[in-house]
Amino acid sequence: MSRLGIVSLALLFVVSVLLLASMHTANAYEDNLPGGVTTLLGGAAALAAGWEWRRRRARKARRPERLSGEQPGAAPDAMLRETSGDAPGRVIATAPPGSNTARARRAKTPKPAAAPPAEAAHRVTAIHATFDAYRRALEGDEFTLHYQPRVRLADGEVTGFEALLRRIRDAGSEGTAALVEQAEKSAFGPRLGEWILRTAARQSLAWRQSGVSVPIAVNISPSQFCDPGFLRVLGDLIASDPALPAHLELELAEAALTLCGDGATQTLRELAAMGFGVQVDQFGTAASSLHRLGQGPVRALKIDRSLVLAAPADAEAGRIVRASVALALAMELKVIAVGVETAEQYRLLQSWGCHEAQGYLFMPPMAPAKALQVWHGHGPG
Numbered sequence: 001m002s003r004l005g006i007v008s009l010a011l012l013f014v015v016s017v018l019l020l021a022s023m024h025t026a027n028a029y030e031d032n033l034p035g036g037v038t039t040l041l042g043g044a045a046a047l048a049a050g051w052e053w054r055r056r057r058a059r060k061a062r063r064p065e066r067l068s069g070e071q072p073g074a075a076p077d078a079m080l081r082e083t084s085g086d087a088p089g090r091v092i093a094t095a096p097p098g099s100n101t102a103r104a105r106r107a108k109t110p111k112p113a114a115a116p117p118a119e120a121a122h123r124v125t126a127i128h129a130t131f132d133a134y135r136r137a138l139e140g141d142e143f144t145l146h147y148q149p150r151v152r153l154a155d156g157e158v159t160g161f162e163a164l165l166r167r168i169r170d171a172g173s174e175g176t177a178a179l180v181e182q183a184e185k186s187a188f189g190p191r192l193g194e195w196i197l198r199t200a201a202r203q204s205l206a207w208r209q210s211g212v213s214v215p216i217a218v219n220i221s222p223s224q225f226c227d228p229g230f231l232r233v234l235g236d237l238i239a240s241d242p243a244l245p246a247h248l249e250l251e252l253a254e255a256a257l258t259l260c261g262d263g264a265t266q267t268l269r270e271l272a273a274m275g276f277g278v279q280v281d282q283f284g285t286a287a288s289s290l291h292r293l294g295q296g297p298v299r300a301l302k303i304d305r306s307l308v309l310a311a312p313a314d315a316e317a318g319r320i321v322r323a324s325v326a327l328a329l330a331m332e333l334k335v336i337a338v339g340v341e342t343a344e345q346y347r348l349l350q351s352w353g354c355h356e357a358q359g360y361l362f363m364p365p366m367a368p369a370k371a372l373q374v375w376h377g378h379g380p381g
Contacts, residue, residue, distance in 0.1 A: 130186035138195060142167050145199050146365035147216070149374055150336065150358045153350045158378040160215030162251070162358060163200040164365045165192075184223055193224035194233050201237045203368055204247045214375055217249040217279060222256035226263065231270055238274060245275035251302065253282045272297040279336065283324055301328045303354070305339030312344045325352050 137143060147161035165179050183192045200218045207214045224230055237244055250271065257264045257280070271278060279300040303321055310317035321337075328335040337349045340359030349357060363374065 127186050130182055131188050134183055134186065134188040134192060137167060138192070142169060143192075143195065144168055144367075145196065145203065146367060147203075147371040148358050148365040149363045149371070149378070150217070150356050151362045151378075152356050153346070153354060156378070157380060158375060159356055159380075160217060160249070161371055161375075162217045162365075163196065163203075163219070165196060166365070180219070180221055184221055187223070189221045189223035190227040190229065193221050193227075194229075197233060198237065201241060201244055201248060204244065205241050207372065208243070208247065212372065212375065213247060214372075214379070215247060215249060217251050219251045219253075219281065220256070222253060222259050225252055225256045225267065226260040231267065231274075234271075234274060234276070245277075249277045249279055249299075250297075251279045251281040254280050255282070268297055279334075281338075298333065300334035300336055302336045302338050303349075305359075308337050308339045308345055308349070308359075309341070311348060312342070318348070321349075322352050325354055329353055 144166050145163045146166050148164055149158045150160045150162060151157070152159050167179055180189070180192070183189045197218055197220075200216050204214070204216050220230075260267065268278065276297055277299040278297040279302055280298060281302045282304040283301040301324065303324055307317050307321050307324075311321045312318070325335050334356065335354045337345075337354050337357040338359065340346055340349065340357045340361045342361060345359075346357070346361060366374070
């Protein structure tokens with residue numbers, strides 16, 4: 001991270017602590033401040049508070065669990081994991097290395113033994129098996145893309161679609177989140193992401209050749225964004241379809257901007273030079289640097305589904321969503337809410353100034369032919 005990024009995060013932390021400490025007097029105080037100042041303060045708090053909210057919820061829900069009865073064919077992370085509900089997690093670390101508690105634990109608790117060679121070999125084998133399974137699925141045309149409409153809250157007009165991955169098998173279809181997570185774990189993420197990009201680009205061209213210009217947003221996984229071949233793939237697509245950047249939007253998870261370090265800034269610059277617009281997805285669940293959000297290709301923030309679902313009943317989640325919307329408006333970015341399922345969520349988001357939303361309250365993901373019908377019936381014009 002650059003020195004500017006570190007200073008920005010430190011400043012955000014201080015502002016957020018001060019803002020949250022004075023929350024009970026905030027309404028009266030804001031009456032005496034210019035609107036732009038209070039908007040930026042609220043937006044700054046969203047970055048730090050959103051990350052802290054997710055961390056605290058995760059710590060409450062997770063517990064160390066040693067799974068009994070595991071067989072040699074179990075998942076690679078089955079020996080000791082964090083659990084949240086029934087979802088697999090990661091190996092748990094102890095207290096922060098710099099704390100006195102951590103020193104005491106290190107003095108009293110022996111370090112865990114290294115994994116036996118057989119176990120380590122099994123983990124590698126499981127990763128290779130997942131990689132091969134995805135490769136075979138790709139070669140066997142088991143993957144497809146469905147398209148979920150994005151709706152403008154002011155009038156209900158469909159403004160575009162998000163391309164979502166599906167895997168079609170005899171037992172039914174698998175959704176995007178599980179598919180991408182497993183692909184990332186097996187190092188198949190960049191290859192699967194390339195297939196998604198090329199498939200969405202072909203669909204965009206087919207719709208335009210039929211006389212319909214439909215904006216499509218495509219998710220870019222962290223491993224794909226950090227992959228050296230990512231920009232090359234986009235360059236190949238533009239070479240065969242120069243108008244593509246005006247019709248294909250790239251969705252980057254907020255965490256990807258952090259995981260890729262300083263390389264993220266250069267990649268964003270190159271995306272801007274190519275003409276692509278970027279939407280920051282899962283916003284409010286990680287710590288972002290303001291200077292990256294303000295760079296050329298970033299045109300929208302997408303409020304994470306977990307925050308949207310929690311906002312009506314969870315006051316803290318509601319504050320994060322409102323502050324995130326305020327930040328986006330102050331930076332002249334579009335705000336899109338993900339996972340809207342109830343009329344109450346719809347009303348809250350609309351009252352807070354959110355521009356667009358997607359979710360089952362409006363329409364589910366659908367095949368390309370159905371998506372085109374929806375566009376004709378609910379799109380512009």
